[in-house]
Amino acid sequence: MSSDSRQPRLPAPELLISGHSACQGCGASVAMRLALKALGEQTIVVLPACCWSIIAGAFPYTSLRVPVIHSAFEAAGAVASGVRAALDITGQKNVQVLGWSGDGGTFDIGLQSLSGAVERNENVLFVCYDNEGYMNTGIQRSSATPQYAWTTTTPEKYPKETPKKNMADIMAAHKIPYAATTSVAFPDDLIFKFKKAARIQGSRFIHILSPCPPGWRIPSDQSIKVTRMATQCNVFPIYEIEAGDNYYINIEPEGVPVRDYLKAQGRFSHLSAEAIEQIQRRVDFEWERLLHKAMMKRFGE
DSSP, X not given: OOTTTTOOOOOSOOOBOTTOOOOXXXXXXXXXXXXXXXXXXXXXXXXXXXXXXXXXXXXTOOSBSSOEEEOOTTOHHHHHHHHHHHHHHTTOTTSEEEEEEOSIIIIITTHHHHHHHHHTTOXXXXXXXXXXXXXXXXXXXXXXXXXXXXXXXXXXXSOOOSOOOOHHHHHHTTTOSEEEEEETTOHHHHHHHHHHHHTOOSOEEEEEEOOOHHHHTOOGGGHHHHHHHHHHTTSSOOEEEETTTEEEEOSOOOOOOHHHHHHTOGGGTTOOHHHHHHXXXXXXXXXXXXXXXXXXXXXXO
C-alpha cells in the first residue's frame, strides 16, 4: 500500500450541519459527516429506524443537506432498491443511493431486505454504522453486541453469551462487487473506501465501527481513542473484500492486548480474567482466519 493512497484531503462540502441531536462523542455523526464528504451532494440517504432517525432532526427539519427518506426499521434494503429504480427510470444514474442503517437495521431486523437487495445486486451503497447495540431505544442487545458485553437486556450476571455476527462475511457470501470494514478512528481509510465504493456498480457494503459513549460506558472525549484500540488489538480488523472472495487487510494492528480495550469500557467491567482470556483466544483465532483468507496479503502488499 503506498503511503499516500489512503490519505486524501478532506473534501470541502459540509453536508452535515450544526443542530443535529447526536450525543457528545457519538461515532455515528462523525461517520455520516465523513461519508457525505466523500460522496458529495448527489446523494440520497435512506434511513430506517435507528439513532440516525433522531440525529437527523424531526420533520420537517433535517441536519443533512441531501435528500433523506425515512423507512420502516426492516425496509432499508427494499426502499433503497425502489429509490434506485426510480432514479434509473428518470435517467438520474449519477445520483448515489446510500442505505444507512445501524446494527439493528443491518444485522437483525433489516437483514432480510438487505440480503434480498444485494442478492439482486442492486446498485446501492449500503452502510452499517455499528455501535454494537440498540442504543436509540435504551442500550439493548443486538447480534452485533460483543460476547459477554453488558446491555440493559444482558445484565452483568447474564451477559451475552454468543460472539458478534460477522456481517462482512455474510455480505461477501452474496458475491457482491465490494464489501469493506472501516472505523471513525481512521478517517482517511473511511473516506478512501467511500470514494472507491462510489465508483463501483452494483451492491456495495461498508461496515463502520461507530462508538456510543452511553452504551459502551466510556467518557465522550475517549470515544475515538477507544475505537482505535479495537483495530489495534484485532477486535475490529479493517479490510476489504472484492467480488466476494478477495480479501485485503488495510490497517496494520499494533498488537495491543484485548484486555486493554475491554478495560477501557464500563460495559466489560464485570469480566473475570478467565473471560478476558477466552475473548483474547477468539480474537486471535479470527485474526488468523482473516489472514488465511487474505492469503497473507496482510497490509495491501
